[in-house]
Amino acid sequence: MKNITITLDDKTAAWARVYAAKRNTSVSSLVAEMLQQRMKYDQAMRRFLAKAPVKLNRPRKRYPARDELHDRTRLR
Structure with a gap:
């Protein structure tokens, strides 16, 4: 694990301490978890965008x- 230093304004730091305390964790663990979630999201988005687009209709078939x-008659 690597240690890094971040700078937060007083209001954000106070919120982070309270938020972490409510979840029985440290601010460091809270930031690490948030960054991991963002990293997973970015990786998933890159995988999704790397795929070729999928056509919604088959060739030679008309769009509805x-x-x-x-038509909502079936739902009534």
């Missing part, structure tokens, strides 16, 4: 009409 898409 607006009325067909919004």
